[in-house]
Amino acid sequence: MTLTERTNELLALDEMLSACRSGVGQLALISGPVGCGKTEVLDAFAERALRAGALLFSATAKRSGAEVPFDVLVQLFGAGSAPGRLRAQMDKLVDAVPSTNPAEVAGAQALRVLYAELLTWTADRPVVIMVDDVQCADRESLRELLDLASRLRRTSALLVFTQSDDENAATALVQAELLRNDHWRRIDLTLLSGEGVAALVRAQTDPAALPLSGADIHRLTGGNPLLVRALLDDLRGADPRRPDVAFGQAVVACLHRSSPDSLAVARGIAVLGRPTGVPLLADLVELGREQTRTALRRLELAGLVTGGDFRNPASGAAVLADLYPHERRRLHERAAELLYVQGASASTVARHLLETDGTRQRWTQRLLREAAEVAIASDDLDFACDCLSLAFESCPDDHERASVLARLAGVVWRRNPVAAVRHVSLLIEPSRRGLLSDRQVSAVARSLVWHGMTGEAMEVIDATGRTGGAGGERRDAELGMIRRWLRSWHPPLSRMVPEVPRRPGTPDGAELADEHLLGAALLSEVLTRGAVDVVRRAEDILRGCGCEVDEATLEPAESALLALLYSDHADRALTWCDPLLAAAAERYAPTWNARLEAVRGEIALYQGDLPDAARYARAALDRIAPRGWGVAVGAPLATVIQATTMMGDLDAAGAYAKAPVPQEMFKTRFGLRYLYARGLYLSACERWHAAMTDLLTCGELAAEWEMDVPAFVPWRGAAARVYLKLGDRDRAQKLAGAQLKGTRQGLTRTAGISLRAMAACSGTHGRLQLLREAVEVLHACGDRFELASALADLHQVHQAMGERQRANAAFQQALRLATECRAEPLRRSLLHQSSDEHAESMVTKQPNGGLVKLSRAERRVTALAATGHTNREIAQKLYITVSTVEQHLTKAYRKLKVTNRADLAAACMPTMADSA
Numbered sequence: 001m002t003l004t005e006r007t008n009e010l011l012a013l014d015e016m017l018s019a020c021r022s023g024v025g026q027l028a029l030i031s032g033p034v035g036c037g038k039t040e041v042l043d044a045f046a047e048r049a050l051r052a053g054a055l056l057f058s059a060t061a062k063r064s065g066a067e068v069p070f071d072v073l074v075q076l077f078g079a080g081s082a083p084g085r086l087r088a089q090m091d092k093l094v095d096a097v098p099s100t101n102p103a104e105v106a107g108a109q110a111l112r113v114l115y116a117e118l119l120t121w122t123a124d125r126p127v128v129i130m131v132d133d134v135q136c137a138d139r140e141s142l143r144e145l146l147d148l149a150s151r152l153r154r155t156s157a158l159l160v161f162t163q164s165d166d167e168n169a170a171t172a173l174v175q176a177e178l179l180r181n182d183h184w185r186r187i188d189l190t191l192l193s194g195e196g197v198a199a200l201v202r203a204q205t206d207p208a209a210l211p212l213s214g215a216d217i218h219r220l221t222g223g224n225p226l227l228v229r230a231l232l233d234d235l236r237g238a239d240p241r242r243p244d245v246a247f248g249q250a251v252v253a254c255l256h257r258s259s260p261d262s263l264a265v266a267r268g269i270a271v272l273g274r275p276t277g278v279p280l281l282a283d284l285v286e287l288g289r290e291q292t293r294t295a296l297r298r299l300e301l302a303g304l305v306t307g308g309d310f311r312n313p314a315s316g317a318a319v320l321a322d323l324y325p326h327e328r329r330r331l332h333e334r335a336a337e338l339l340y341v342q343g344a345s346a347s348t349v350a351r352h353l354l355e356t357d358g359t360r361q362r363w364t365q366r367l368l369r370e371a372a373e374v375a376i377a378s379d380d381l382d383f384a385c386d387c388l389s390l391a392f393e394s395c396p397d398d399h400e401r402a403s404v405l406a407r408l409a410g411v412v413w414r415r416n417p418v419a420a421v422r423h424v425s426l427l428i429e430p431s432r433r434g435l436l437s438d439r440q441v442s443a444v445a446r447s448l449v450w451h452g453m454t455g456e457a458m459e460v461i462d463a464t465g466r467t468g469g470a471g472g473e474r475r476d477a478e479l480g481m482i483r484r485w486l487r488s489w490h491p492p493l494s495r496m497v498p499e500v501p502r503r504p505g506t507p508d509g510a511e512l513a514d515e516h517l518l519g520a521a522l523l524s525e526v527l528t529r530g531a532v533d534v535v536r537r538a539e540d541i542l543r544g545c546g547c548e549v550d551e552a553t554l555e556p557a558e559s560a561l562l563a564l565l566y567s568d569h570a571d572r573a574l575t576w577c578d579p580l581l582a583a584a585a586e587r588y589a590p591t592w593n594a595r596l597e598a599v600r601g602e603i604a605l606y607q608g609d610l611p612d613a614a615r616y617a618r619a620a621l622d623r624i625a626p627r628g629w630g631v632a633v634g635a636p637l638a639t640v641i642q643a644t645t646m647m648g649d650l651d652a653a654g655a656y657a658k659a660p661v662p663q664e665m666f667k668t669r670f671g672l673r674y675l676y677a678r679g680l681y682l683s684a685c686e687r688w689h690a691a692m693t694d695l696l697t698c699g700e701l702a703a704e705w706e707m708d709v710p711a712f713v714p715w716r717g718a719a720a721r722v723y724l725k726l727g728d729r730d731r732a733q734k735l736a737g738a739q740l741k742g743t744r745q746g747l748t749r750t751a752g753i754s755l756r757a758m759a760a761c762s763g764t765h766g767r768l769q770l771l772r773e774a775v776e777v778l779h780a781c782g783d784r785f786e787l788a789s790a791l792a793d794l795h796q797v798h799q800a801m802g803e804r805q806r807a808n809a810a811f812q813q814a815l816r817l818a819t820e821c822r823a824e825p826l827r828r829s830l831l832h833q834s835s836d837e838h839a840e841s842m843v844t845k846q847p848n849g850g851l852v853k854l855s856r857a858e859r860r861v862t863a864l865a866a867t868g869h870t871n872r873e874i875a876q877k878l879y880i881t882v883s884t885v886e887q888h889l890t891k892a893y894r895k896l897k898v899t900n901r902a903d904l905a906a907a908c909m910p911t912m913a914d915s916a
Contacts, residue, residue, distance in 0.1 A: 009187050013045045016185065017052060017158050020126050024183055025153045029174065030162040032189030033302035034254040035226035038162040039132055041189070045160065046130060054126040054158075057082060061137035063256075070094065072131060072141035077114060083121070089114040111144065115151055122155040133257065134161040134174055146174070153183075164258060165298055191223035191303050200228055210235050220312040222303020226250050231312075248318030254302060255319065261287060265295035266304065270319035271331040273351075275308035283338055284331065329356050336364075346371040350387050358394035365391050365400065372407070379588035381415045402430035406440045410551060413447060414589045417628035421451055431460040438478045442517075445482060450630040452664035454493050461497055481517040488524035488559070490631075490668050491705035519559030526563045527669065527707045534567040542576045549584040554592050561599050566712045568747040570606040571782055577603055594623040598636040605639050606749065608785030610821045613643035614652075631662055634670030638677035645681045646785060648824035653681045669707060672698050676713040683718065684825070688725050695719040710739050711750040717757030724760060733761040749786065752778035756790045768797050772869075775810075779863065785826075788817035792830055798868060799833070806868030809901055813866060854892055861888040866904055 009030070016026040030038050042058075049056050059075030070093060076082070078090035093110040121127050131137065131145065149159050161174060192200065198214035201207050207214060212235060221227035230250035237246070255263045268285040282292040299305040310316045320328060332355035339349045340363065350371035353364055368391035375384035388408040395401045406427055413420035424447045431441050441463055448457035461482060479497065486494035519541050525531035541560040545553035557580055564573040577600050584593045601616030617640035626633050637656055644653040657678050665671045675698035682691035698715045702708040710716070716739035723732035740754040752774045759770035771794040778787040791814035798807035811830060818827040854862060864874045871885045878885075889904075898904050 009041050009189065010044055010048065012185065012187060013160065014048060017049060017054065017126060017128065019183070020156050020158045023154060023156055025149075025155050026158045027149055027184035028158070028160045028187060029184065030160065030187045030189060032165060033191065033224070033298065034164050034257045035224040035250070035302055036189045036191055037225045038189055040225070042130055042132055042160065042162055046128075049126075049128045052126070054128045055121055056128045056130070058130040058132075060132040061134055061141070063136045066136055066138050068138055069140040070138065070144075072137045073144060076129060076131070083117075085117055086114060089117065115148065118148070118152070118157075119155060122152065122157050125156070127152075127155070127157045128160065129157065130160045132162045133164065135163045142174070165301055191301075192218075192225055192228065193223060194218045197221070197223055197228055200225065201232065204229070204232055205236060222306065222311055224254070224303035226254060227303060244314035244318070247312065247314050248321070251304065251315045251318045252322045254304065258298065258302070259295070261291050261295040262298050265292055266299060266319055267323060267331065269305065269308070269310060270316040271328070271335055273316065280338060280342065284335055332356050333359070340367065347374055347383075354386050354390055358390055360394050360396050365395050369404065369407070372411070376411060381411055381588055384411050385415075398430075399435050402427070402435035403440070405430070406436060406444065409447065410443065414551070414591050417450070417591055417630065418625060420447065424448060424451065425456075428456050428460060431463045434463065442478055442482055446485065449486070449490055449493065450632060452631050452662045454490065454664060454667075457493065458496055481521065484524050485517050485520040488520050488527055488669060491707060492667050517555070519556030519563070523559040523563045523566075526566050527709055527712055529706075531563065531567070534563055535569055535572060538563045539572070539576070545580070547579040547583055549580055549587060549589070549592050549596070554595065558595055558599055561603070565603055565606055566709065568711055568749045568781060570603055570749070573603050574607070590623050594620040597623065598639065601636065601639040601643075605643055606783060608783040608787065608821045610643045610647050610785060610823060614640050614647070617643065626659060631665040631668045632670055633661055634665050634668065634674035637661065638670070638673035641681050642677040645677075645684045646825070647822050650681070650684060654685075657681050666701075672702055672707065672713050675701075676715050676718065679715070680718060683722055688722050692719060692722050692726070695722065708742070710742055710754060711747050714739060714750060714753050714757075717753055720757050720761060729761060736761045748777045749781035749783050752781060752783070752790060753786055756786070756793060759793060764797060764800060767793075768801070771797060784817045784821045785823055788814045788821065788823060788826060791817065792826060794868070795830070796833065803868070805901055809866055809868055809904075854895060858888045858892050861885055862892045862904060865889060865901055
């Protein structure tokens, strides 16, 4: 229906008013869904009737007044707008109606006088009597109104009633009486059409200024004028703090003006939150199925519902808010029971259980845990935590409560380690009492160590083996693996865990214990006595993770990546880390993402990619508050301090170095990395003694914990350089030599760093050979910063020896690398040392990546030639003839369009990929 058709209804009422002037009483019944505009039509006609000189009486029947005798009659004839004599008769009527006998003689007499007065008024001018929502009228008023309609049949009177489409005894009675009258008309109002909504929108506002189109407004309101106006009010208000306020109020108003059945069904739809069949809805609201179907049809006719669900989601929220809390909880509890019996999904049932006060029925515990696991798998951690929290609070069994709490702690930790502390603390007592499995006890212990609660962790570890159900072999294996995990995390604490002797004839503990600790065991070997076949074992672990990140794969993947990294296989670690980081980014798990970002930053640091190292470490610290990192905060802090120091941003490095850290961190491997990084920062600030304190403390702890691995923290080389600054060459040589001696075969990066450190403590000729070896091995490992530093040192040696061509070749490569990895202090130092005023411009103007044009053999020859090796030296290293070297160089000169070795160095600077 359009607005024009609303005008047609008014014209029909005008015609009836004109007809009643001839002494023929008229009756009009305006019917339609709630909110469709019956009241608006009535109000508009009232103004027309008054302008036409009619005597107007109006009332609105309300369900709240249905139990008050003569409530509607009092509104009609006892109000201030009615003539005084009518008001007097109404007063007599009300006074004469006792609570026990409403049909008293005095009341009947008052009614007769009142009707006589009305007949008198109709002689002078038309009388219009209007009652809105007549189906809600009290029984006494309804009876008298119908009697009055009969009495005024042959007078100048027009009676206009409105009623909703909801059928009840009152509407049936009204329609039966009207059928007896020859001069009555039924006016049916329907919802606005799409054109009608568009016209209403244009009449009230500028459509272009609204965020919704007319079609959208029609879809959300069904064309119900009351809802359309309310939605427009909300759209014009555009208050993000109170969206859909007017619309929600209009929905509630419509429902309270409809029948009790319609209201009950609407509440049922709101509670279920999705379209359901009539049987479930009927059972929920405790109505018959036919009653429910009728109520649904009425709600659809009112534009509130379509397809068994609200047109606008805001409707459901408003209906729920209108319910008393206890009633809302009761409906949700009943919905959960009905859905459970019907076999609905655990998640669907659990969402209703969460709206209740909790229940101790056995089936609810199982269902809540099942729903939590489904939510965890789909990364809906908030819902999972809610389910587990309710299961914990309402579970009567101590064992099950402890198990639920352990699972809840793990989920909360995945989202926010700080929030998990409370749950982990609550698990200490259940661990002591043996209410958790050995695996759960192990997880609790690791969480406590993470947060630096080592005393509590030992209490929990002591409880391992006192739980029921686990065999001795499994128990011993779990203890053994915990000890090995602690060996890589918290060495002092690992010594407090007793060694578990291997039983004759039993498999190795690693085959029995939790698989996610195998990575920690490998990392422990790498950091202590040195592991055998690290790449194969680490990649087997990573392959088992399948490039997926979850509770079972995070820890072994992280440990395996670090095992590769600390074995100088940064390239392999990077190959595996990036897919894992991408997989973690697709999951809602801030803790997982942060831990992998910290590893990725450390890999970048080992490759000399300083900007990425700082970026990933900062991202890790931003994703989890430093307090949430616990003792592990040393890892990302060390990376960002070291990277920013190397880039020359000492202000940033200092800010991170001054950040508060837990003291327990200095008893962990993270403390070693942190002390080493802070020592480098203090050294860059020329605070030599403070730097030496940190580096020597790092070394003492590493030696005490049998974790003195140069590939992990090459503290001796850094300390040797500080001793050189302090003028103590003997100690510097001793430390550098010890580090070089401790470098195991195959650790190319560590060897290069150690060779460079030893070169710094040696004479000129010894330094030259050591630096050449350092450059050669660093070419292979891919650490651009360390390679640039070694080349810078080599440039100094060649320059001191007067070998200008070789010095220039080393200089140009070092400067290019330093620029690429944004090592500003190194770059500035190179430029300061160079005697060539145009050195920087020469480098920046040279084409990069020339090596891609060369064959593999040419590339190997030019790489050595660019670093200053003679043709004979190149021939000896590559086991080829000098003539072959000359041929390769001639072809390289032609391809790269250069004429000498200085230009060759600039044109064919090896990139990371070329070096690999």
